Amino acid sequence: KRPGSKSPQIPKANHSPTKKHRPNPETPADILKQRESLAIFSVKEKLLAKIHAHNSCIIIGETASGKTTQLPQFLHEGGFSRQGTIVVTQPRRVAAVSVATRVAQEVGTELGQLVGYTVRFQDVTSPATKIKYMTDGMLLREALGDHLLKRYSVIVLDEAHERTIHTDVLFGVVKKAQRVRLKRQLPPLKVIVMSATMNVDKFSNYFNKAPVLYLEGRQYHVEVLHSMEPQTDYLFAALVTVFQIHKREPPKSDILVFLTGQEEIEAMVHTINDIAKGMPATCPRLIVHPLYASLPSQQQLRVFQPTPDGCRKVIVSTNIAETSITIRGVKFVVDTGMVKAKTFSAISGLDLLKVQRISKAQAWQRTGRAGRQSAGISYRLYTQQEYRNFLDDTIPEIQRCNLASIVLQLLALGVKNPASFDFMDKPSGESMKCAFTELQLLQAVEGAGEAVCLTDLGRQMASFPLDPKLAKVIMASKDLGCAEEILSVVALLSVDSILFTPQQKIEDAQAIRRKFVSSEGDHITYLNIFRAFRGLPEHDKHKWCYENYVHYRNLNTACNIRQQLRDLCLRANIPLKSCGQDMTSVRKCLTKGLFLNAAELQREGTYITLGPVKHKATFHPSSSLFGCKPAYVLYSEIVQTTRCFLRTAFVIEPEWLYETAPNYFRQSKGANR
Numbered sequence: 001k002r003p004g005s006k007s008p009q010i011p012k013a014n015h016s017p018t019k020k021h022r023p024n025p026e027t028p029a030d031i032l033k034q035r036e037s038l039a040i041f042s043v044k045e046k047l048l049a050k051i052h053a054h055n056s057c058i059i060i061g062e063t064a065s066g067k068t069t070q071l072p073q074f075l076h077e078g079g080f081s082r083q084g085t086i087v088v089t090q091p092r093r094v095a096a097v098s099v100a101t102r103v104a105q106e107v108g109t110e111l112g113q114l115v116g117y118t119v120r121f122q123d124v125t126s127p128a129t130k131i132k133y134m135t136d137g138m139l140l141r142e143a144l145g146d147h148l149l150k151r152y153s154v155i156v157l158d159e160a161h162e163r164t165i166h167t168d169v170l171f172g173v174v175k176k177a178q179r180v181r182l183k184r185q186l187p188p189l190k191v192i193v194m195s196a197t198m199n200v201d202k203f204s205n206y207f208n209k210a211p212v213l214y215l216e217g218r219q220y221h222v223e224v225l226h227s228m229e230p231q232t233d234y235l236f237a238a239l240v241t242v243f244q245i246h247k248r249e250p251p252k253s254d255i256l257v258f259l260t261g262q263e264e265i266e267a268m269v270h271t272i273n274d275i276a277k278g279m280p281a282t283c284p285r286l287i288v289h290p291l292y293a294s295l296p297s298q299q300q301l302r303v304f305q306p307t308p309d310g311c312r313k314v315i316v317s318t319n320i321a322e323t324s325i326t327i328r329g330v331k332f333v334v335d336t337g338m339v340k341a342k343t344f345s346a347i348s349g350l351d352l353l354k355v356q357r358i359s360k361a362q363a364w365q366r367t368g369r370a371g372r373q374s375a376g377i378s379y380r381l382y383t384q385q386e387y388r389n390f391l392d393d394t395i396p397e398i399q400r401c402n403l404a405s406i407v408l409q410l411l412a413l414g415v416k417n418p419a420s421f422d423f424m425d426k427p428s429g430e431s432m433k434c435a436f437t438e439l440q441l442l443q444a445v446e447g448a449g450e451a452v453c454l455t456d457l458g459r460q461m462a463s464f465p466l467d468p469k470l471a472k473v474i475m476a477s478k479d480l481g482c483a484e485e486i487l488s489v490v491a492l493l494s495v496d497s498i499l500f501t502p503q504q505k506i507e508d509a510q511a512i513r514r515k516f517v518s519s520e521g522d523h524i525t526y527l528n529i530f531r532a533f534r535g536l537p538e539h540d541k542h543k544w545c546y547e548n549y550v551h552y553r554n555l556n557t558a559c560n561i562r563q564q565l566r567d568l569c570l571r572a573n574i575p576l577k578s579c580g581q582d583m584t585s586v587r588k589c590l591t592k593g594l595f596l597n598a599a600e601l602q603r604e605g606t607y608i609t610l611g612p613v614k615h616k617a618t619f620h621p622s623s624s625l626f627g628c629k630p631a632y633v634l635y636s637e638i639v640q641t642t643r644c645f646l647r648t649a650f651v652i653e654p655e656w657l658y659e660t661a662p663n664y665f666r667q668s669k670g671a672n673r
């Protein structure tokens with residue numbers, strides 16, 4: 001099977017089943033009733049009293065007990081927002097946006113007034129905002145400008161069990177801010193850590209033995225069914241299971257399917273819709289919703305609409321529906337046992353996005369989603385034997401990611417020795433060292449060991465909400481006079497794929513897009529598409545995207561991101577010069593940041609990455625370079641499924657590598673040449 005064959009992206013405009021079904025609008029009385037039915041409601045006063053009495057608290061409660069939506073409202077009503085804003089962090093953008101939207105609705109205000117949210121490249125708050133949902137990464141970024149987080153009276157670190165790298169660093173940052181504010185007799189900072197799963201002792205001990213409050217969630221019995229045989233194709237197995245349930249069960253008992261990523265999910269939604277067309281009229285109508293992190297907020301919110309009579313909802317989601325988002329009415333869970341996660345090899349310094357097995361803890365979270373409103377069934381598409389081999393707990397992200405970005409931020413936060421930072425779980429010494437090496441090669445830090453410090457360049461790089469490699473690329477555009485082009489390329493690399501390739505039309509799409517394809521590589525191809533897109537009058541853009549098989553929404557997002565990066569550039573005194581048609585400058589400039597991601601052509605036609613560990617890879621079928629054989633390329637994304645694929649890559653001259661990092665390439669490559 002071609003890996004590219006799993007990427008049909010269906011045009012959204014004429015594909016919204018919910019349009020035909022008007023959602024039943026919730027009245028204020030409905031909302032009140034729903035709020036009062038949540039587990040957290042009965043302990044409101046007790047919670048507020050505890051939070052009054054202690055500077056830090058841990059709250060544990062099953063998903064859907066009302067932690068994320070209700071607690072901030074309680075705090076606001078309880079007067080905790082008088083001296084500052086209440087901020088609630090979320091590991092994911094989707095959750096921040098959808099929860100803020102819901103809470104604004106519950107409070108009865110417009111989003112951005114009393115209740116708002118801030119995610120990367122999007123700020124929907126105003127001076128009136130007292131309850132603010134924010135991604136953990138954004139709060140960390142804000143801490144760079146204000147180490148003591150003085151605007152906030154309460155910081156709620158939500159979904160702590162997810163242990164994202166940003167939440168882990170925030171633990172330390174917030175704990176320190178709390179201590180310093182106390183010492184300096186500034187208004188105190190309340191810290192609340194919320195989690196859906198236990199590991200309470202760890203959280204409590206870390207926050208100086210903070211008291212732990214448990215919420216009694218309602219949980220109905222969920223029957224767990226394992227596969228009898230190992231499944232070779234989990235997508236096919238999931239599809240079969242969905243239709244087995246669908247044929248047998250009455251309407252309105254909804255199905256939640258866990259897959260690993262956007263492409264897979266869009267393809268599955270498409271296939272389910274296709275098959276559903278051929279079902280007998282006696283079957284309930286199927287309403288299928290995708291759910292993943294980069295889905296635009298309006299579409300995310302659709303999953304919450306009540307299932308109309310005589311229909312069945314199927315939600316096809318990433319692990320986002322494991323804990324951060326709750327959809328009422330789910331009775332069946334189809335768990336493929338797979339998740340896409342970052343894994344980092346300290347030896348090679350590579351972050352690989354890899355589809356892998358979930359942990360036992362994740363399997364139980366997924367199972368739990370079936371029993372929120374009544375008894376349910378969890379279909380595990382793996383055998384009991386396979387399950388026994390799963391890890392008990394998910395490894396915290398900080399122990400499996402490239403740390404360069406975090407180390408850069410810690411240094412910018414004034415942390416003298418990031419290796420001795422107060423981490424709840426320390427990252428390995430190896431990966432710390434790896435991060436320092438990378439930052440040194442990028443010229444962002446100098447010195448070694450305890451004397452390591454940011455260079456001026458490093459300080460400027462930290463001001464961009466980007467991976468250090470891309471921040472370096474932007475800084476380098478100053479000398480190469482191509483900031484206009486580089487801003488576009490970096491913005492395009494910050495969104496999901498801008499290509500839109502329906503499965504049945506792969507050849508059509510490729511033929512029509514051929515006019516944009518550059519033999520210099522994907523980055524230039526993207527730039528060609530973006531230039532054409534930006535040159536169009538607003539009212540033609542939609543149609544043009546549709547005709548050219550490119551993604552309107554993602555291109556539009558890239559425009560917004562570009563605008564914000566542009567402002568940051570001006571602040572960093574980078575002149576916005578254009579290099580016109582000189583794409584060599586663009587590629588040279590990209591080399592200044594991405595040189596660590598080099599790959600070299602081998603005799604048999606595959607590529608070998610040039611880090612200390614050699615990964616064997618080929619171009620992804622969706623890449624402009626698929627079928628080409630340039631001697632050297634740099635990539636911005638490498639994915640590993642059955643094999644390693646370079647997804648976005650561009651052609652370079654090997655001399656550029658030596659010019660950029662002579663010592664590095666002399667050492668590791670010299671022998672080969």
Ligand code: ADP
Pocket residue numbers: 038061062063064065066067068069070098099101102301304323324326327328
């Ligand atoms: P927890 O944080 O404990 O998991 P939440 O506060 O997120 O719980 O959810 C409480 C309830 O609010 C759930 O039943 C959920 O379905 C509902 N809810 C959350 N967000 C929305 C939304 N955007 N629209 C409708 N209902 C929502």
Ligand code: MG
Pocket residue numbers: 064067068069158159323324
């Ligand atoms: Mg929650």
